[in-house]
Amino acid sequence: MKRVVVVGDGGWGTAIAIHLAKKGVDVGLWSHDGEYAKHLREVRTNPRFLPGYAIPAGVRVSSAIEELLPAAELLVSAVPMEFLRSVWSAHARALPVGLPLLSLTKGVEQGTGLRPTQVLRETLGARPLAVLSGPNIAWEIAKGCPTTSVTAGDDRALVASIREHFSSGAFRVYSNPDAIGVELGGALKNVIAVAAGVCDGMNLGHNAKAALVTRGVIEVARLGAALGGDRRTFFGLSGLGDLMTTCYSPTSRNRTFGERIGRGARPQDVIASTKQVAEGVKSAAPVHDLAKRHGLTLPISEEVHLILNAGRDPRASLEALMLRGKKDEAEDLI
Amino acid sequence: MKRVVVVGDGGWGTAIAIHLAKKGVDVGLWSHDGEYAKHLREVRTNPRFLPGYAIPAGVRVSSAIEELLPAAELLVSAVPMEFLRSVWSAHARALPVGLPLLSLTKGVEQGTGLRPTQVLRETLGARPLAVLSGPNIAWEIAKGCPTTSVTAGDDRALVASIREHFSSGAFRVYSNPDAIGVELGGALKNVIAVAAGVCDGMNLGHNAKAALVTRGVIEVARLGAALGGDRRTFFGLSGLGDLMTTCYSPTSRNRTFGERIGRGARPQDVIASTKQVAEGVKSAAPVHDLAKRHGLTLPISEEVHLILNAGRDPRASLEALMLRGKKDEAEDLI
Numbered sequence: 302m303k304r305v306v307v308v309g310d311g312g313w314g315t316a317i318a319i320h321l322a323k324k325g326v327d328v329g330l331w332s333h334d335g336e337y338a339k340h341l342r343e344v345r346t347n348p349r350f351l352p353g354y355a356i357p358a359g360v361r362v363s364s365a366i367e368e369l370l371p372a373a374e375l376l377v378s379a380v381p382m383e384f385l386r387s388v389w390s391a392h393a394r395a396l397p398v399g400l401p402l403l404s405l406t407k408g409v410e411q412g413t414g415l416r417p418t419q420v421l422r423e424t425l426g427a428r429p430l431a432v433l434s435g436p437n438i439a440w441e442i443a444k445g446c447p448t449t450s451v452t453a454g455d456d457r458a459l460v461a462s463i464r465e466h467f468s469s470g471a472f473r474v475y476s477n478p479d480a481i482g483v484e485l486g487g488a489l490k491n492v493i494a495v496a497a498g499v500c501d502g503m504n505l506g507h508n509a510k511a512a513l514v515t516r517g518v519i520e521v522a523r524l525g526a527a528l529g530g531d532r533r534t535f536f537g538l539s540g541l542g543d544l545m546t547t548c549y550s551p552t553s554r555n556r557t558f559g560e561r562i563g564r565g566a567r568p569q570d571v572i573a574s575t576k577q578v579a580e581g582v583k584s585a586a587p588v589h590d591l592a593k594r595h596g597l598t599l600p601i602s603e604e605v606h607l608i609l610n611a612g613r614d615p616r617a618s619l620e621a622l623m624l625r626g627k628k629d630e631a632e633d634l635i
Numbered sequence: 636m637k638r639v640v641v642v643g644d645g646g647w648g649t650a651i652a653i654h655l656a657k658k659g660v661d662v663g664l665w666s667h668d669g670e671y672a673k674h675l676r677e678v679r680t681n682p683r684f685l686p687g688y689a690i691p692a693g694v695r696v697s698s699a700i701e702e703l704l705p706a707a708e709l710l711v712s713a714v715p716m717e718f719l720r721s722v723w724s725a726h727a728r729a730l731p732v733g734l735p736l737l738s739l740t741k742g743v744e745q746g747t748g749l750r751p752t753q754v755l756r757e758t759l760g761a762r763p764l765a766v767l768s769g770p771n772i773a774w775e776i777a778k779g780c781p782t783t784s785v786t787a788g789d790d791r792a793l794v795a796s797i798r799e800h801f802s803s804g805a806f807r808v809y810s811n812p813d814a815i816g817v818e819l820g821g822a823l824k825n826v827i828a829v830a831a832g833v834c835d836g837m838n839l840g841h842n843a844k845a846a847l848v849t850r851g852v853i854e855v856a857r858l859g860a861a862l863g864g865d866r867r868t869f870f871g872l873s874g875l876g877d878l879m880t881t882c883y884s885p886t887s888r889n890r891t892f893g894e895r896i897g898r899g900a901r902p903q904d905v906i907a908s909t910k911q912v913a914e915g916v917k918s919a920a921p922v923h924d925l926a927k928r929h930g931l932t933l934p935i936s937e938e939v940h941l942i943l944n945a946g947r948d949p950r951a952s953l954e955a956l957m958l959r960g961k962k963d964e965a966e967d968l969i
Contacts, residue, residue, distance in 0.1 A: 436845035446840035447957055449850075451964055473846075473957050475964040506780035507884045511770035512807075515876035516783075533968040536870055542849035549883055550841045623781055623807050630785055630809040634867040 302466040303327055306369045307377040308388065310334075310341060310362075312350040312439035313405050314379030319443045322357040324469055329361045329369030333388065338364040354443040366392050375401050375463075378421065382408030382580070385417055389424040401429035401459050403452075407487035408580055414587060416484050418454075429456035431463055432480060434487045434539040436546035442472065449473045451539040453483040475538065482530030486540035489525055490547055491581030492588050492602045493517035494555035497548035499608070499615050501556065502563020513601065514548050519633055520599040524588065527595040555581035559605075568609045585609045600625060636800040637661055640703045641711040642722065644668075644675060644696075646684040646773035647739050648713030653777045656691040658803055663695045663703030667722065672698040688777040700726050709735055709797075712755065716742030716914070719751055723758040735763035735793050737786075741821035742914055748921060750818050752788075763790035765797055766814060768821045768873040770880035776806065783807045785873040787817040809872065816864030820874035823859055824881055825915030826922050826936045827851035828889035831882035833942070833949050835890065836897020847935065848882050853967055854933040858922065861929040889915035893939075902943045919943045934959060 303326060307318045310332035318330045332338040341347055342362040345355055356362070363369050376396070380388045385406055402425065406417035415423075418430050431454030442448050452463045452474055460476050468474045477483050496517065500510045521544065522535035534540060547553045558579040561571045572578055589606040592599045604618035637660065641652045644666035652664045666672040675681055676696040679689055690696070697703055710730070714722045719740055736759065740751035749757075752764050765788030776782050786797045786808055794810050802808045811817050830851065834844045855878065856869035868874060881887045892913040895905045906912055923940040926933045938952035 436842045436849070438840070438842055441840040441842045444840075446842055447846075447953060448840075448842040449846040470954065470957055473959075475962050477964040479965065506772070506775040506778075506782075507880050508770050508772055508775045508780055508782040511876045511880040511883070512781075512783040512872060514879060515770070515870075515872050518870075518875075531965075533965070536849075536852075537964050537968050538846060538849050541852075541875075542845045545848060545879070546841045546845040549845070619781060620804065623804055625807075628809050630811040630871050631813065631865075631867070634871050 302374050302462060304373050305329070305375045305377060306331065306366070306373045307379055308366070308392070309379030309381070310337065310347060310350065311379060311381060313437070314377070315347045315351045315354070315356065316439040316443040317377060317379065317405065318360050319354060319356060320469070320472060321467070322360050326466070327359065329363065329373065330356070331366050331369055332362065332364050335364040338362050351440060351443055354440065366395050370395065370397065373397075373400060375403060377403045377405060378417070379405045382406055382410060382417065385420050386410070386424060389421060393425055396425065399428055401431070401456070403463060404430065404432045404484070405434070407434065409488050409584070409587065411583065411587070414591065416481070416488070418480070418484060429459040430454055431456065431459050432484045433463065433467070433474070434483050434543065436538060436542040438546060438550060438552075445471045447471050447473075449475065449538050449542070451475045451477050451483050451537065453477045453480040455480060477534060477537065477539070479531040479534040481528070482525055482534030483539040485525045485528055485530050486521065486535055487543050488584070489521045489588065490540070490544040491555045491579070491584050492605050493521060493544060494547040494553060495559040495562075495579065495581040495585070495609075496601050496605050498556035498559020499563035499605075500559075502560040503615060503619070505619070510548070514544060517601050518544055520602050523597055523633070524592060524595070524599060527597060528591070554579040558582060562608060563615055581605070582609060636708050636796060638707050639663070639709045639711060640665065640700070640707045641713055642700070642726070643713030643715075644671065644681060644684065645713060645715065647771070648711070649681045649685040649688070649690065650773040650777040651711060651713065651739065652694050653688060653690060654803070654806060655801070656694050660800070661693065663697065663707065664690070665700050665703055666696065666698050669698040672696050685774060685777055688774065700729055704729065704731065707731075707734060709737060711737045711739060712751070713739045716740055716744060716751065719754050720744070720758055723755060727759055730759065733762055735765070735790070737797060738764065738766045738818070739768070741768065743822050743918070743921065745917065745921070748925065750815070750822070752814070752818060763793040764788055765790065765793050766818045767797065767801070767808070768817050768877065770872060770876040772880060772884060772886070779805045781805050781807075783809065783872050783876070785809045785811050785817050785871065787811045787814040789814060811868060811871065811873070813865040813868040815862070816859055816868030817873040819859045819862055819864050820855065820869055821877050822918070823855045823922065824874070824878040825889045825913070825918050826939050827855060827878060828881040828887060829893040829896075829913065829915040829919070829943075830935050830939050832890035832893020833897035833939075834893075836894040837949060837953070839953070844882070848878060851935050852878055854936050857931055857967070858926060858929070858933060861931060862925070888913040892916060896942060897949055915939070916943055
C-alpha cells in the first residue's frame, strides 16, 4: 500500500492524509473545491477543517481525481454522510475496477437508513470495502497523540493489510470481524452524546454523566444488534470508545450542542446559530423510528428525540429517566 | 426500613446518612472517634470527609454503637477496607442476631484477597448481606445530584427492600443478581483509574484516554470473571459506570495520583506527600498477582504495576501498550 488517495478534505481526511504521509505513503488528497485545493497545495494548511497542522510536502492535492488515481492501491473515503452518494456517484466512472476502498464516514443516510458502505456499494459496485472507526478526534491524530482505531470488512486480506499499513507507534489499529457493528457504533453514538451535553449544561455532575454514558452504550448496542451488528462490538473501541471521546471531549459538536440545550437554549435557536448541524441532532428522529420499528425501548435516545423534536423540557426528561419503574440491571446488560 | 444505622463517618457514610435522613428515615451515624462524633452531633458538619454539607438535625451521631442500635432494621457498613475487619470485630457482640447489613466498602482485603462481604461474614456470622455500588461520588449525593447505583446480594428480599427504600427522585437504585460482580467492580477499577491519571498527566489526549478506559474495563471484566463475577456486570453501572466516574472526575484520588506520576513525579515521592494512599496504588501488586495466578493477560494493569513497583518509566509503558502485537479486537470483547 504505497499509494493511497484520500477523498475528502475535512478534518478526518486531512488528518489521515498527514498520518499516512508521515509513514512514507504516497498520498493524494482530493478536495471538491478547486480554489481550496489550490490553498491546501500551496499554503499546506487546512484552516477550514484542521487549523494549525501542516500538510506534508509529499501530499499531492487536487480537485481532479483523475490526476491522483494513477497507480493508487487504495481509496479512502472521508466524505461526510450527507455528500457521500453525490461525491462518489460523480467519481464512479473514473475509478479503476476492483480498486479497494476504506470508508471513514460515520452516520446513516437520511431517508434510506443505509450505512456508508451500503451507499458505496450501490454507487461504486463490487469492490473490496473496509471501514475504520474508533475514538478518533482528527486533530489529535494530526498532532500524533496516541490513538487506537478498529478496521473491519468482509475482505479479510484488505482488513489485514489496513491493520498493517495504517498502524504506527502512535496509531494502533485493531481488526474486528463485525463490519456492521464497527460501522454503526460511530453513527448511533451521536444521540447519546447530545444527551451527555444536556447533562453538562444542566450541571448534573459526574455521577449522572457516567450513568448516562453507561446506560447509553447499552441503548447503542441494543439498536445496533437489531440492525445486524454483534452486540459485543458496541462495547469496544468503535462503540464505547468513540462514545466516551464524544461525551467527554469539550470540543465535540454533538456534546456542545446538547450543552447549550441543557443551559436553557431552544433547539431551533441553537440550530439556527450554528453553521453545521450536529450529526446527533439529525439522527434523533431516525433513531426513534428505528427503535419503534424494531420494538426496542431506548429511554435516553427517546428523551433526546422529545427534547429536540417535540419541545420537551430537559428537566422533565431527567425526571422521567430517574423515576422509571424499578429495574433489574441484568435484564439488559449486553 | 424506618431506622438505619450507618457505621463510618467518611464521605460515603455521611452522604448516605444525609440521603436517607432527607427521605425521612431515622438515621444513626457511628463515628469511631468520640471527639469527632461530638463535633458531627453539635456543629452538624463533617469538615474532615464531606466539607460543606449539613447533617440533618434528625441524624443521631454517636461513637457508642449501643446507643444507636435499638429498633434498627438495617446496618450500613461504610468503613474503609483497611479498617473493615477491626471495626466490625469490635462491634460483633453488640449486634442483634440476624440484623441485615448493607456494605458500601470498595476494595479487597490486603493479604487475604477477600471481598468486603466475605470479611463481614467471617466477622459477623450469618445474616442477610447486600452491597451497594456504582458511580457514586459522595458529595454529589449529599448535594442531591442525580445518581444511580446498584444493589445486589443473595437475600432477594433484602435487595428488593434496599432498591425500594434507598431510591428517590435523585437516587435511582437498580438491582443485579450478581453480588460478586457488583462488589468487585468498585475494587478492580482503581488500577485503571491510576492509568487514566497517568494518561492525563502525560497530556496524551482524549483518543488515548477513551481507548484506555475501553480496554481497561475489559481487563476489569476478565479478572472479575475469573474471581467469580459475571463478565457482563462489569459493563454496567457498578463496573464501567464507576470506572468512568473515577477516570474523568478531576477530584478522584486514584486519577490524581496517576496524573502526578504522568507529569514526572516518582511514585514514592507522591505517596510520601499524600495523607491517604490511593486504593489503586495498593491494589496494583495484588491485581498483578491475581492475574498471574489465573493466567490472565492484563496489559494496562501490568504497566501500572511496573510503574508503581518496578520503577518503569510511563513513556516506556505507553510505547509497550501501543506496539503490542497486532490484534483482533473481538478476541477479548466481553
